[in-house]
Amino acid sequence: MNKEESKKIIILGAGLVGSLLSIYLAKRGYTVHIYERRADMRKESMSAGRSINLALSDRGWRGLKGAGIEEEIRKVAIPMHGRVMHNIKGELAQQPYGEVGQSIYATSRGILNCVMMTEAEKQGVTISFNERCLNVDLENATATFSDKKVYGKAIIGTDGAFSVARLQLMLATDRFEYSQHYLQHGYKELLIPPGENNSFLMEKNALHIWPRGGYMLIALPNLDGSFTCTLFFPFEGDDSFASIKTKEDCTNFFKRVFPDVVPLMPTLTEDFFNNPTGSLVTVKCFPWSHKDKLCLIGDAAHAIVPFYGQGMNCGFEDCVVFDQLLEKHGDNWSALFAEFQQARKPNSDAIAELAYLNFIEMRDRVGSAQFLLQKKIEARMHQKYPKQWLPLYSQVTFSEIPYSDALSNGLRQEEIMKKIMLLPDIENKWDSEDVEAMILKHISI
Numbered sequence: 347m348n349k350e351e352s353k354k355i356i357i358l359g360a361g362l363v364g365s366l367l368s369i370y371l372a373k374r375g376y377t378v379h380i381y382e383r384r385a386d387m388r389k390e391s392m393s394a395g396r397s398i399n400l401a402l403s404d405r406g407w408r409g410l411k412g413a414g415i416e417e418e419i420r421k422v423a424i425p426m427h428g429r430v431m432h433n434i435k436g437e438l439a440q441q442p443y444g445e446v447g448q449s450i451y452a453t454s455r456g457i458l459n460c461v462m463m464t465e466a467e468k469q470g471v472t473i474s475f476n477e478r479c480l481n482v483d484l485e486n487a488t489a490t491f492s493d494k495k496v497y498g499k500a501i502i503g504t505d506g507a508f509s510v511a512r513l514q515l516m517l518a519t520d521r522f523e524y525s526q527h528y529l530q531h532g533y534k535e536l537l538i539p540p541g542e543n544n545s546f547l548m549e550k551n552a553l554h555i556w557p558r559g560g561y562m563l564i565a566l567p568n569l570d571g572s573f574t575c576t577l578f579f580p581f582e583g584d585d586s587f588a589s590i591k592t593k594e595d596c597t598n599f600f601k602r603v604f605p606d607v608v609p610l611m612p613t614l615t616e617d618f619f620n621n622p623t624g625s626l627v628t629v630k631c632f633p634w635s636h637k638d639k640l641c642l643i644g645d646a647a648h649a650i651v652p653f654y655g656q657g658m659n660c661g662f663e664d665c666v667v668f669d670q671l672l673e674k675h676g677d678n679w680s681a682l683f684a685e686f687q688q689a690r691k692p693n694s695d696a697i698a699e700l701a702y703l704n705f706i707e708m709r710d711r712v713g714s715a716q717f718l719l720q721k722k723i724e725a726r727m728h729q730k731y732p733k734q735w736l737p738l739y740s741q742v743t744f745s746e747i748p749y750s751d752a753l754s755n756g757l758r759q760e761e762i763m764k765k766i767m768l769l770p771d772i773e774n775k776w777d778s779e780d781v782e783a784m785i786l787k788h789i790s791i
């Protein structure tokens with residue numbers, strides 16, 4: 347392999363992680379060619395129905411900053427300072443995400459992806475569209491498409507939860523571990539359009555949640571004043587996608603369960619029946635690499651459900667770690683791939699579990715008075731003892747603490763809070779010195 351060939355990297359998938367990783371590689375002098383099975387979304391109208399708007403948090407911003415594109419992305423992101431919970435009576439309860447100045451940022455997956463592909467091309471990355479990969483030759487770092495074969499120093503699979511690169515790795519690797527788990531819930535995208543003069547019809551700088559125990563609706567703001575709403579709903583059962591068969595069924599259900607949102611959704615029934623119903627899957631596998639020829643990154647290695655808003659952020663953190671190891675190992679890609687998968691596998695498993703646990707929390711708990719009180723106690727403890735108590739959400743969203751450490755810390759803190767919330771008259775003495783002392787005692791055990 348000559349010098350030019352040794353710098354040629356093939357990436358499968360021009361999604362968010364593939365686009366970001368290509369920028370990191372290009373900045374280090376590699377010749378990067380991305381092959382994407384879809385058409386160029388910058389030249390076509392984006393279809394509604396499958397976006398699930400994204401929430402950028404600190405790990406994601408770190409990845410974007412390292413690639414030098416943070417400021418471009420901030421132009422298409424809206425800060426959300428906290429949650430707004432809507433109960434069945436239309437009453438609102440607000441909960442900040444972190445300390446003053448800490449926010450997560452809503453962004454459209456399509457708009458973000460378009461910006462990132464353009465930024466990649468500015469760095470010299472070549473992107474070929476409408477190219478469906480049919481096969482990967484692991485030994486020779488060769489990818490086969492319908493009309494050609496391409497090869498390079500290495501192939502990196504960033505081709506999502508149903509990765510072709512992962513399938514080839516699975517077929518060719520002895521003792522390859524693989525699991526996929528689908529939730530019994532699916533999702534459907536709905537829309538709250540903007541008001542007059544592109545005004546927002548609800549609080550703009552918040553993530554809105556309608557928790558209903560067993561299912562929920564969420565809404566994230568868009569730049570044009572609209573909100574992209576996502577209904578997370580069982581496939582089967584009394585209240586489910588299967589039970590809503592007609593427009594009348596749909597209208598009656600929403601009036602009964604989400605009454606305050608119905609006047610804001612003039613195209614509710616059309617969106618419900620025209621937009622596809624998506625599934626929610628967790629994918630785990632290992633190993634993620636083969637020698638120095640192939641490596642999986644992002645959803646191709648560890649797809650997770652979206653309930654912690656960390657799928658994209660975790661993938662961007664992958665890119666940061668990959669770049670750090672590239673600095674460490676240089677062109678020794680075998681060592682790079684091996685250390686990368688060992689470093690990231692425990693953390694991707696941890697965020698997968700955290701995402702599922704947060705689904706239960708968002709669906710069943712966030713609207714309850716007990717939950718809000720617990721979060722109030724935790725916030726007070728963090729304010730008074732920031733080194734001893736950092737809420738789990740802040741560990742995941744506003745820090746660089748490894749996900750695996752955040753999970754173990756969070757489970758321990760939850761056990762402490764279960765004891766505290768069972769104290770008699772906790773509603774009236776939640777901010778007392780006795781409660782504070784009890785929490786500190788449990789922390790020190």
